[in-house]
Amino acid sequence: MTTPSRDNSQSHFTRARQSIPGGVNSPARAFGAVGGAPLIIDRGDGAYLWDIDGNRLVDYVGSWGPHILGHRHPEVVSALETTLAKGTSFGAPTTLETELAEAVIAAVPSVEKVRMVNSGTEATMSAIRLARGHTGRDKVIKFAGCYHGHVDSLLVQAGSGALTHGVPSSPGVPAGCAADTVALPFNDVEELTATMENIGSEVACVILEPVVGNMGVVAPVEGFLDACRQLCTAHGCLLIFDEVMTGFRVAFGGAQSLYNVTPDMTTMGKIVGGGMPVGAYGGSAEIMNSISPDGPVYQAGTLSGNPLAMACGLATLKVLRDTNPYDRLDAVTSRLVDGLDQAATDAGLDHVVARVGSMFTLFFNSEPVTSYDVSARNDTERFAAYHRGMLDHGIYLPCSQFEANFVSAAHTDEDIDATLAAARAVLSDIAG
């Protein structure tokens, strides 16, 4: 198969590298793990992207999660146009903010009040501050392989033991910022129980992705989320579900409704903005009333609740509520994942597949991936070959083995068939 021309992307990327660090505004977009220059995107429509060389791609990135309806859903576009005609930002309340807050609260019963911010990072950063302010405690427990944005205190990987104090995973994060962060293995109830027995009275919150999307898709094992809930209640600390990726994705009510576990606080992003920069954090009225101006915990934002962003998120949530695409998304995604599984088996490749709702990962690993330690053993070279091959067939996958793939309501049965045909060719090719 001949490689499609990418000359325009190549030369634009060379230019971008002169003025933007690494040529990208977020490192996940760089093709460092798979080689080559990232494609420069011209436009998107439904399930497709077009790059600036005119190549059409079936999109399984969906802007890293927001586009559950596909690109340019007509109702989302129309809401944006109506709002744009009135101006872009006022720094004063609008009705759209209240409507989006009400829509979130209606979808996610554990949320009684919600504050809008501009990114998932801001949501988790603010939620941690609120948890600390509300409990009067400093320590935060997170899990290795969970990503909560680039918040200083959350940029901490696994320490080796349960009580290992945090070691920052980036220069520029002062040791002091990470010192109150304890990183534990995901899905390990024993470690969490032991840690809580030791330091539970100092812990402000336990934060986790209830379904991890940021080490590839890793589902919680039976009982793990319940154990998190029970231990937080027993030790008087807050349970924060970071549903920036899973919110409105794995179910309309998020992972908490899918697994029927109620957190104290929830962080959101991605779909809640429908493709505009939005984050949100919410919880019980009692907790949320500690936020400024009602309470003492400070958090603010000049552009928070931006009308265009609110209109985009609100239109997205309304379409999701009214069309309820989740059963079809489940069915379409499971057909895709079963087909990938079969194709990799036929090619004789070590692999496992993981799927929750319309999030999935094909891992080049021989064991089920339940934690970061296992995920770290993925065959990333094989993944890179798979990614390159799929791209040559016009299939746009996340450019890292450690990211989730997303199916949207705009993907047709024919798109899935084309993807599976490409995967059969590519997987047998890279096995040979």
Ligand SMILES: *Cc1c(COP(=O)(O)O)cnc(C)c1O
């Ligand atoms: C994407 C993501 C974030 C960070 O959101 P940004 O908008 O990139 O700051 C936080 N938590 C989870 C679970 C995410 O997937």
